[in-house]
Amino acid sequence: MRHSLPIAPQFYVTAPQPCPYLAGRMERKLFTALQGEEAEKLNDALSKQGFRRSQNVLYRPTCADCSACLSARIRVSDFAPSKSQKRVLKRNAPLRRRATSPWATDAQYELFRKYLDSRHADGGMADMDVFEFSAMIEETPIRSRLIEYAADGEPLRAACLTDLLDDGLSMVYSFFDPDFEADSLGNYMILDHVEIARDMGLPYVYLGYWVPGSPKMGYKARYKGLEVYSRGRWQLLRDPEEHSAETHPLSVAPIAEQVARIQLPDAQPAPRRR
Template structure:
């Protein structure tokens, strides 16, 4: 590797785990000041990293290895019965690929979602600067996949389109429309986006076996997980 290709890797201090209240977490983070993060993003995804705002990170917790990178095999994915019902239930929605960034309508939806899903967690009073800082980065190849019912914005799926795959970064939606399964519908639409663009993978971030908020990802088959030996098919239960 040429010296100009090298990038520093930092380890964060221990902080509260976002998934288990009785655990602490640490991350490895690629140098956020590196001038070539846009070029590093694709290879970092391949190695299991994730984007949050302007940071590319990987969980590195000494006492816990629950977070497992996962990705959908796009070419071989077929929706199951529940996912087909979700597609039918949301057939009235218009899906559009939009320029990322802040506007009042998106921010209002984001606030309602956080207040419903993360009340009292420190994220539920997000200002405009928080919205921009968490969801976008100047170097990131991001689009906002918006789901509308008529004039109403029901959901936004923050989606990064890299050369080697698509990353489902974050989805927020109207909490009053939870019966629609908008989170699942957004992933199904991101799978179709990957197919249209000829991308082999849809990266879903981290899967945590048995966790009530993370185990849903195993339903998107075939799913691969990243192990010490590289990417492997998820074992069937």
């Protein structure tokens, strides 16, 4: 009987392009395909090492002269809402949560377009049409849910595409009605995901990247129990200023060294970059 060996994932690097978070800097991403029978294991393993999912791709920033983008997650056992976060929960108490399979709807796309046109009209996703939106929601080889929020009898107000990892929830992409911006719906969805994770007995909620020096990402540092993945390990974020040096060129390891350090499922060594 012949047995086929699992194919180790190959890692690649994108061409430099302007950084969306820090002015005057260029970004590159290290990425690999997410496919096959081992997709969930690979997603779980690499999420623990600072990678994020976008459809069928796992990626992590690997810029030539900057390592400011730090993957962030909330340690659920250490989280307690601040006074302002309690007010956010109270303002949004009328909302009801509905978790569905990752299947795109017209109502979701209308809300998504309204959100982009109001808040990210110049961003990289500004030109996404309904087919690209559907692909973002539906093209996933792992366990994902589309979590919707709306008050009884009212239109969809907020939604989040969420991955279920073996150690937590990963908030892949969230969007909301900008007419209700004063209700802090983005923060509310994070707070609600902490409650979902707590109910499920999961230790973490993954938030994406926190970038010191970027006002756009500063809000993530306000969550108690926030950990960041820096220099190959997760550590509790205490003073955000401690990470200001991550923008220095000497903070970046060579790409080949970064790839060699990646731990794959079943402790397989990562192949070198192509």
